[in-house]
Amino acid sequence: MTIFQTVSQLVAKGVEAEFIQPRDTAYVRNQLLGLLELDSFEEEPSTSTSKDIPDLVEVLVDYAVSKQVIEDILDEKEKLSANLMNCFLPQPSVVQDKFYQLYQEASEKATNYFYEFSKNSNYIQMKRIAKNIHYKTKTEYGELDITINLSKPEKDPEQIKRERETKQTSIPYPKCLLCAENEGYAGRIGHPARSNHRIIEVPLEGESWFLQYSPYVYYNEHSILLAEEHRDMKIDRAAFARLLAFVEKFPHYFIGSNADLPIVGGSILSHDHYQGGRYPFAMTKAKDAFTFALKAYPDIKASVVKWPLSVIRLQSTDKNSLIKAASDILAKWKKYSDPTVDILSDTDGTPHNTITPIARIRDSKFELDLVLRNNRTTEEHPLGIFHPHEDVHHIKKENIGLIEVMGLAVLPARLKDELAEIKKFLLGEANKVEDYHKEWAKQINQTHQARLTRENVDQILEDELGAKFSKVLEDSGVFKTNQIGREAFQTFLHTLNE
Structure with a gap:
């Protein structure tokens, strides 16, 4: 296979994916040749290929490295890959026009088109995402999702060295990875290439917001909604209004926000941004633990969800009523303290209480989940009282953001090899179990020794990892699911009717 045949195959795939028309083939081919620093093209017999677009782009990138067109470092390869794909892609206005043409037929048709576009353009890294380890595990809270994240490529030493030498990480454009001006940005050392990136403007409550998909989707149609203005995250009445306005426009999606404080935020x-998509998380499917009345809002069904974190679920056909009720609950929660369960609203004026909100439409009603969060720290829990505690840090030490709140664990890549060593230990084989896993491995062995076999050891490990993630979520709940926690939760709920 020659480089010219690979170029021809990629162009043919572009036609097949309806990125370009047959009339465009010579133009696109010449754009590809230019990026590869090839001055001519040799016509060769066409050959079919089982490779898809990302595979063919990877072949061209490898060629460019071998011919020293680019250096063999991550960001240079990412830049070329994005630029190669951009040769096939229409301008943002064309993508947006088609999105809204389809939206006139059905909002689902519009997002289906844009999701497939984002995958075919190799902006969503499906090849890399396929490397992730993903499974469901049964717990008392339902089936939790466990993902060991292997999709994001590691920076090699040369990449890190170049970032330090060039100091390009301090360039203030784009202002951050989420800013709208990333659309079409060629990239640089320390900032990812976005030449093949497209976003859709979505007006919300008098502001311009933009819809895109995450390049490393953790669940089906994992989308990001970002503010046009570069400003800090903020949970307030306007945020509730925007979330509900979005699901009104796209009723087949949920949309939620990370909390707006360190430790409990993303x-x-x-x-300012939100995350949405089309996926039935365990928290979404969780039933009510009990209902309660909001006297000021008789049209709203209010309940506490049977979930390890503290979740108030509001449901109504009246969007404005939900916005008002959620705003009232947020205002009460921000000022609320209960030292008997370690909840303080602030320390010397520094706030601790906030909310992680999630909106959806269910059974033709607006639904808003309000997850109560607190980011207070102590000497015993320097990373956070309502944060994964030290006994689960060997599994998960990072912040518990929106995705984890809903029941999907995003765990570090190191666990793939570390779990393999624990498996060897359980099977009585030579192993190199990390010190921070040894106590856990012994506990698993003691619990399951009588029935543990080579055939069921993987299932046992998966279930034990799921149990650890359940503990991570329980640690993060402000009102625990025991009797003391439920009574404290009831005390807070009473304040909502005062």
């Missing part, structure tokens, strides 16, 4: 608090 990884990027410097840009």
